[in-house]
Amino acid sequence: MSNNFSSLRINPARLRADFDALAQFGATGDGGIHRPSLSDAHLSARAWFRDQVEKTGLEFRVDGAGNHSAFLNCAAQPVIASEAKQSPTSNVEIASSRKPLLAMTPTLLLGSHLDSVPNGGRFDGALGVLCALEVLRVVKENQVALAMNLEAIDFTDEEGTLVGLLGSAAIAGHLRAEHLQNPRGGRDAWEQGIARAGLIEKEFLNAARPRESLGGYLEVHIEQGKRLVNARKPIGIVTDIVGIASYRLTFIGRADHAGSTTMEDRRDAAQGASAFTLATREIVMRDFPQCVANVGKMEFTPGAFNIVPARVIVLFELRAPTADEFARLDAALIERARIEAHRFGLELQIEFLGRHAPTPMSEHAQIAIRAACESLGLAYIALVSGAGHDAQNLAAVCPVGMIFVPSVEGASHSARELTEWEDCVNGANVLLHAALRIAGQPNF
Numbered sequence: 477m478s479n480n481f482s483s484l485r486i487n488p489a490r491l492r493a494d495f496d497a498l499a500q501f502g503a504t505g506d507g508g509i510h511r512p513s514l515s516d517a518h519l520s521a522r523a524w525f526r527d528q529v530e531k532t533g534l535e536f537r538v539d540g541a542g543n544h545s546a547f548l549n550c551a552a553q554p555v556i557a558s559e560a561k562q563s564p565t566s567n568v569e570i571a572s573s574r575k576p577l578l579a580m581t582p583t584l585l586l587g588s589h590l591d592s593v594p595n596g597g598r599f600d601g602a603l604g605v606l607c608a609l610e611v612l613r614v615v616k617e618n619q620v621a622l623a624m625n626l627e628a629i630d631f632t633d634e635e636g637t638l639v640g641l642l643g644s645a646a647i648a649g650h651l652r653a654e655h656l657q658n659p660r661g662g663r664d665a666w667e668q669g670i671a672r673a674g675l676i677e678k679e680f681l682n683a684a685r686p687r688e689s690l691g692g693y694l695e696v697h698i699e700q701g702k703r704l705v706n707a708r709k710p711i712g713i714v715t716d717i718v719g720i721a722s723y724r725l726t727f728i729g730r731a732d733h734a735g736s737t738t739m740e741d742r743r744d745a746a747q748g749a750s751a752f753t754l755a756t757r758e759i760v761m762r763d764f765p766q767c768v769a770n771v772g773k774m775e776f777t778p779g780a781f782n783i784v785p786a787r788v789i790v791l792f793e794l795r796a797p798t799a800d801e802f803a804r805l806d807a808a809l810i811e812r813a814r815i816e817a818h819r820f821g822l823e824l825q826i827e828f829l830g831r832h833a834p835t836p837m838s839e840h841a842q843i844a845i846r847a848a849c850e851s852l853g854l855a856y857i858a859l860v861s862g863a864g865h866d867a868q869n870l871a872a873v874c875p876v877g878m879i880f881v882p883s884v885e886g887a888s889h890s891a892r893e894l895t896e897w898e899d900c901v902n903g904a905n906v907l908l909h910a911a912l913r914i915a916g917q918p919n920f
């Protein structure tokens with residue numbers, strides 16, 4: 477990267493004004509926001525984003541999956557404000573309508589999501605989209621010529637009110653018709669959401685982008701944990717996004733009179749299910765310090781004071797950062813479930829519900845983020861993301877990197893969510909400098 481760019485910084489006052497304006501959409505009055513995907517509040521936030529993009533003279537785009545973008549053609553030549561292209565009047569601009577000369581120029585995506593979980597926080601996702609927009613504005617104002625174009629993107633339905641990590645799956649070409657037939661939020665909510673947004677279901681399946689058009693993806697996000705605060709470091713460089721496996725286990729015993737059946741004679745499903753639940757903590761803490769396991773639900777049948785439980789359904793998931801730990805932890809926990817079932821004379825049924833493999837972030841992207849931190853004099857640590865993000869979909873098709881900023885008290889998905897403003901500004905500047913490093917190289 478040329479030294480000419482080393483003094484570039486984002487505009488903190490402009491970023492702050494954006495942040496405060498955006499936090500009004502779906503505001504719950506307690507510092508939080510309620511902006512489920514494709515709800516009225518979410519669509520209002522998206523309309524506001526479009527306004528900001530167009531006011532800046534950036535090109536606004538919407539793809540078939542409803543992903544909203546600001547696009548800056550900065551690869552061919554510096555863009556001068558007065559010559560900025562008019563925003564398209566149509567809602568959808570497709571790659572084929574671009575000049576042939578630029579057709580193969582890769583684009584570096586920067587972004588996150590404007591949707592929230594129900595009653596979520598105002599930083600999760602919103603910060604990453606606004607940092608991305610701010611980076612494009614700085615590059616445009618300074619007429620920086622790069623080897624790649626830049627795009628600030630707001631992915632559709634990251635949080636999974638409807639489907640989950642939806643816009644990025646569509647771009648990466650992972651989305652299948654069956655994902656939309658049986659969405660996790662229910663078919664009715666899905667149909668109502670896309671109708672409100674004016675989107676068409678089959679277009680989601682046509683939104684995959686050619687690999688050669690994707691130069692990479694970078695995202696600023698709040699950590700949603702306490703590691704940065706505890707380490708007193710302003711920046712986290714994500715090395716991996718955890719893999720997640722989820723199961724439904726059914727421990728099957730026998731219903732008996734709870735008063736007249738001796739303890740020896742019982743085949744008590746609650747004992748096996750509870751012993752397994754306690755063992756998950758013991759196994760993870762002893763042998764898998766980087767991993768977590770969670771029993772989120774137990775259902776007892778028949779479910780009465782005076783009947784020995786005949787059946788207990790346990791919903792549980794495990795998360796691990798590497799493929800090796802993922803496989804070993806999975807095997808260890810399932811084996812322990814079998815052992816506990818046997819110990820209490822129970823049958824065990826194992827149903828596998830779903831799996832996302834652990835996703836390593838690109839080594840090149842991590843190097844660029846580290847170099848950006850060093851040039852800005854910001855301390856950093858490497859860490860694993862315990863939450864899913866759009867980057868895990870895009871990792872299959874382009875180099876991806878994530879920049880974490882500290883979450884006060886580790887709070888997230890709550891109105892208590894807070895990141896100190898100085899940390900937000902630091903994250904935006906790291907995104908700017910990492911993007912300049914990556915987009916400045918033609919063959920990153």
Ligand SMILES: [Zn+2]
Binds near residue numbers: 589600601634697
């Ligand atoms: Zn998020």
